[in-house]
Amino acid sequence: xxxxxxxxxxxxxxxxxxxxxxxxxxxxxxxxxxxxxxxxxxxxxxxxxxxxxxxxxxxxxxxxxxxxxxxxxxxxxxxxxxxxxxxxxxxxxxxxxxxxxxxxxxxxxxxxxxxxxxxxxxxxxxxxxxxxxxxxxxxxxxxxxxxxxxxxxxxxxxxxxxxxxxxxxxxxxxxxxxxxxxxxxxxxxxxxxxxxxxxxxxxxxxxxxxxxxxxxxxxxxxxxxxxxxxxxxxxxxxxxxxxxxxxxxxxxxxxxxxxxxxxxxxxxxxxxxxxxxxxxxxxxxxxxxxxxxxxxxxxxxxxxxxxxxxxxxxxxxxxxxxxxxxxxxxx
Amino acid sequence: xxxxxxxxxxxxxxxxxxxxxxxxxxxxxxxxxxxxxxxxxxxxxxxxxxxxxxxxxxxxxxxxxxxxxxxxxxxxxxxxxxxxxxxxxxxxxxxxxxxxxxxxxxxxxxxxxxxxxxxxxxxxxxxxxxxxxxxxxxxxxxxxxxxxxxxxxxxxxxxxxxxxxxxxxxxxxxxxxxxxxxxxxxxxxxxxxxxxxxxxxxxxxxxxxxxxxxxxxxxxxxxxxxxxxxxxxxxxxxxxxxxxxxxxxxxxxxxxxxxxxxxxxxxxxxxxxxxxxxxxxxxxxxxxxxxxxxxxxxxxxxxxxxxxxxxxxxxxxxxxxxxxxxxxxxxxxxxxxxxxxxxxxxxxxxxxxxxxxxxxxxxxxxxxxxxxxxxxxxxxxxxxxxxxxxx
Numbered sequence: 094x095x096x097x098x099x100x101x102x103x104x105x106x107x108x109x110x111x112x113x114x115x116x117x118x119x120x121x122x123x124x125x126x127x128x129x130x131x132x133x134x135x136x137x138x139x140x141x142x143x144x145x146x147x148x149x150x151x152x153x154x155x156x157x158x159x160x161x162x163x164x165x166x167x168x169x170x171x172x173x174x175x176x177x178x179x180x181x182x183x184x185x186x187x188x189x190x191x192x193x194x195x196x197x198x199x200x201x202x203x204x205x206x207x208x209x210x211x212x213x214x215x216x217x218x219x220x221x222x223x224x225x226x227x228x229x230x231x232x233x234x235x236x237x238x239x240x241x242x243x244x245x246x247x248x249x250x251x252x253x254x255x256x257x258x259x260x261x262x263x264x265x266x267x268x269x270x271x272x273x274x275x276x277x278x279x280x281x282x283x284x285x286x287x288x289x290x291x292x293x294x295x296x297x298x299x300x301x302x303x304x305x306x307x308x309x310x311x312x313x314x315x316x317x318x319x320x321x322x323x324x325x326x327x328x329x330x331x332x333x334x335x336x337x338x339x340x341x342x343x344x345x346x347x348x349x350x351x352x353x354x355x356x357x358x359x360x361x362x363x364x365x366x367x368x369x370x371x372x373x374x375x376x377x378x379x380x381x382x383x384x385x386x387x388x389x390x391x392x393x394x395x396x397x398x399x400x401x402x403x404x405x406x407x408x409x410x411x412x413x414x415x416x417x418x419x420x421x422x423x424x
Numbered sequence: 425x426x427x428x429x430x431x432x433x434x435x436x437x438x439x440x441x442x443x444x445x446x447x448x449x450x451x452x453x454x455x456x457x458x459x460x461x462x463x464x465x466x467x468x469x470x471x472x473x474x475x476x477x478x479x480x481x482x483x484x485x486x487x488x489x490x491x492x493x494x495x496x497x498x499x500x501x502x503x504x505x506x507x508x509x510x511x512x513x514x515x516x517x518x519x520x521x522x523x524x525x526x527x528x529x530x531x532x533x534x535x536x537x538x539x540x541x542x543x544x545x546x547x548x549x550x551x552x553x554x555x556x557x558x559x560x561x562x563x564x565x566x567x568x569x570x571x572x573x574x575x576x577x578x579x580x581x582x583x584x585x586x587x588x589x590x591x592x593x594x595x596x597x598x599x600x601x602x603x604x605x606x607x608x609x610x611x612x613x614x615x616x617x618x619x620x621x622x623x624x625x626x627x628x629x630x631x632x633x634x635x636x637x638x639x640x641x642x643x644x645x646x647x648x649x650x651x652x653x654x655x656x657x658x659x660x661x662x663x664x665x666x667x668x669x670x671x672x673x674x675x676x677x678x679x680x681x682x683x684x685x686x687x688x689x690x691x692x693x694x695x696x697x698x699x700x701x702x703x704x705x706x707x708x709x710x711x712x713x714x715x716x717x718x719x720x721x722x723x724x725x726x727x728x729x730x731x732x733x734x735x736x737x738x739x740x741x742x743x744x745x746x747x748x749x750x751x752x753x754x755x756x757x758x759x760x761x762x763x764x765x766x767x768x769x770x771x772x773x774x775x776x777x778x779x780x781x782x783x784x785x786x787x788x789x790x791x792x793x794x795x796x797x798x799x800x801x802x803x804x805x806x807x808x809x810x811x812x813x814x815x
Contacts, residue, residue, distance in 0.1 A: 195761070201455045
């Protein structure tokens with residue numbers, strides 16, 4: 094009868110003994126340790142997972158642990174299938190499967206970051222209560238008020254813009270929440286949509302607009318962000334990615350986490366540029382619908398193009414104005 | 425090290441090629457199962473690393489069940505998601521979450537240490553952590569709070585002890601307050617840190633054997649002073665460089681060009697980065713070496729029949745920095761694919777610089793009963809990157 098030799102430890106103690114095990118035809122396993130014989134059925138044994146060159150441990154129900162000198166063939170000897178474990182061990186040790194895994198992981202990573210996560214973010218974003226977004230938008234506005242100054246525009250000008258937006262919005266989209274336009278003063282012409290339907294217009298942007306229709310094209314662009322819920326989806330997306338990246342790379346150094354974060358930032362900027370393009374298209378359609386022309390939009394984009402500092406497009410959240418103008422002018 | 429005693433170095437026998445397969449399959453199966461397999465992946469990885477760590481011919485073992493890890497992970501993820509979402513939505517909720525987080529730190533550390541030690545064994549005998557939660561709160565939050573109050577009181581006294589009348593007096597007062605306050609803060613920090621180390625180390629058990637070490641405040645203070653001195657030296661070098669640049673500009677009546685300012689900024693940034701890394705690595709290495717030189721394992725009934733062990737750590741700052749920097753370069757240039765190699769390289773370096781002195785085979789430890797089951801603390805600690813960093 095074949096014997097497998099190794100070492101054994103008595104229940105819960107660290108004293109080591111030379112030992113051997115024998116399996117009989119009636120599925121009984123005998124552990125021989127010096128003068129002692131420990132017996133149990135094969136079903137009562139537990140075997141540690143087979144991982145690379147890690148020594149295999151056979152646990153007896155009564156607490157004895159046996160470690161064979163040579164672990165190859167121990168599963169077959171003890172007639173223990175352990176199929177799942179053996180399949181994973183094969184995957185881990187086969188060169189071809191490792192290379193395939195590498196390709197699949199790379200493809201999954203890119204696809205997940207580019208398509209699956211944005212899709213999941215949209216789905217989750219729809220389940221978040223409206224009041225949470227509105228409250229978050231109000232908080233964002235409070236934070237912006239630390240760096241922005243109160244608007245110098247008269248209340249009559251502000252209210253005229255607000256009235257026009259509230260008149261036009263039912264024609265443009267079925268908005269999730271009522272639109273609230275806020276006026277502030279900053280350092281350069283800008284406008285942005287916040288969570289919960291809040292839109293901030295800077296005095297400098299109003300100043301750049303030579304006509305009402307030019308200003309409307311900018312407001313329509315921001316309404317596009319609100320209509321498509323870009324900010325909401327992006328907020329959920331950033332929560333998911335920050336949780337996932339902390340889980341995936343939590344074994345790495347801070348420096349590595351920073352580098353991965355920077356890579357993620359650049360990829361996210363790519364998604365943000367797509368949102369900008371969608372908002373431009375929304376604005377273009379709205380301009381055609383309301384004014385029958387996109388010329389005011391082209392004019393104000395050209396005017397804004399002169400007042401912006403240039404940073405590489407791949408690093409920016411917005412496409413370059415040249416690309417935007419080119420895209421708007423396409424039929 | 426006493427040459428008369430038997431000294432055995434810890435061996436790590438894991439191969440990069442083996443870990444590569446485990447690592448990539450773990451990632452793939454975790455993606456396919458939408459993260460569920462990550463619990464099995466964690467257990468498998470820990471079994472690989474502990475199973476390849478050999479002392480006196482025997483390897484360590486990791487016993488956690490993937491389901492334990494999975495449950496703990498789900499709870500930890502829910503906590504983190506709630507934390508991130510609330511901190512995006514409401515400043516009040518964010519503040520409250522921060523308070524809850526700080527209040528939970530002792531529990532997280534205690535729970536994490538208890539779980540990890542209970543799941544690790546050597547020669548069929550489990551490690552354990554016997555410290556009480558009350559004591560954890562006392563040494564971490566209690567001492568931390570006392571240190572903070574003491575610092576604020578001393579600074580308030582220093583600032584209110586009269587207004588200097590001359591410019592020299594103001595400069596002198598700033599230097600005294602800066603150095604005095606800094607030294608006092610460092611002393612308080614060392615007091616808290618030495619207390620935390622003493623609590624955790626002296627409550628570790630291997631079966632019925634106990635680990636013990638006396639982590640002295642004086643030694644921890646000296647390590648912290650040297651660590652801070654490295655950064656102060658860096659700031660001093662930046663000061664000299666910037667001053668010489670400005671001096672040149674003033675003497676030759678040249679207006680500072682953007683390239684001069686940029687060169688000062690880049691030089692300052694690089695110097696601070698180098699000094700910061702050097703300081704952090706020095707502190708880690710010195711603390712580990714000091715703790716291991718004081719560490720011993722002996723039976724609670726200390727008699728001649730039971731063997732006892734002492735430990736030694738021989739890490740060095742420069743090789744550690746070399747490994748860290750070259751690992752980072754490899755990681756970046758391989759787009760992360762060198763991670764298994766870099767990970768094993770670090771573990772191998774730590775293992776070959778750790779020795780156990782004494783008769784390992786003479787240790788006849790008996791496992792103690794353990795009721796540790798929940799991995800929530802372990803998962804929270806790893807997700808939030810809270811670690812004692814002793815071993």
